[in-house]
Amino acid sequence: MGTLDKKLYLASGVLLTILGLIFLEGSFIATVKLFGVVKAAFIRVLFTIPLSWLAIFLFANTETSAKVRGWFLKKQESLSHRAQMAVAGGKFFVVANTAIFLGPILASILMLMVGVQGKRIYFYAVLCALLCACVWSCFYGGVCWGFEKIFAFATRL
Numbered sequence: 079m080g081t082l083d084k085k086l087y088l089a090s091g092v093l094l095t096i097l098g099l100i101f102l103e104g105s106f107i108a109t110v111k112l113f114g115v116v117k118a119a120f121i122r123v124l125f126t127i128p129l130s131w132l133a134i135f136l137f138a139n140t141e142t143s144a145k146v147r148g149w150f151l152k153k154q155e156s157l158s159h160r161a162q163m164a165v166a167g168g169k170f171f172v173v174a175n176t177a178i179f180l181g182p183i184l185a186s187i188l189m190l191m192v193g194v195q196g197k198r199i200y201f202y203a204v205l206c207a208l209l210c211a212c213v214w215s216c217f218y219g220g221v222c223w224g225f226e227k228i229f230a231f232a233t234r235l
Contacts, residue, residue, distance in 0.1 A: 107218050115219035122211040123204075130186040130203040137187050138199075146191050177206035178213050185210075 110118040137143050154165055169192050177185035185206040189199050 106214065107222075110215055110218040111222050115215045118219075119208075119211040119215035122215065123207045126182050126207045126210070127204055130182045130207060131200055133183045134186045134190065134199055134203060137190055143190055147193060150191055151193070173202075173206070174209065177210050182206035182210050 106118065106122060109121055112118075113121065154162060157165065173185050173189055173192070176188050182203060186199065186203045189202055189206075194202060
């Protein structure tokens with residue numbers, strides 16, 4: 079495969095990712111506007127939980143998961159005792175931030191990478207989906223409310 083083909087694949091992958099993100103976030107904004115914050119959060123949770131569980135199931139059963147987990151544990155063992163304590167304590171914050179800013183699906187994969195095992199990870203995926211949906215529903219609800227107030231004020235002038 080030539081370099082032009084690789085660049086074309088890369089560019090098309092980036093373009094499709096951007097279009098998918100715009101479509102998904104746009105549909106979520108429309109859901110917040112149409113149904114309100116609480117119902118939109120519930121819809122988003124119902125949509126993302128099965129996808130998170132699917133990602134956990136697929137990623138946990140691959141050899142890539144074992145390689146990544148092994149690499150992470152090897153790097154963690156090479157740290158000083160104090161740094162290991164910081165990493166152990168920071169896992170929660172890293173997963174929570176990932177859930178909010180990148181979504182519960184990537185947070186689920188990250189939980190597998192940092193060593194969360196067993197059935198607990200499915201419960202934590204639900205919590206990540208709830209956290210993400212609540213934060214972004216409230217954010218988009220506030221944005222919609224703000225635009226309504228701005229335009230209502232502008233029409234009174």
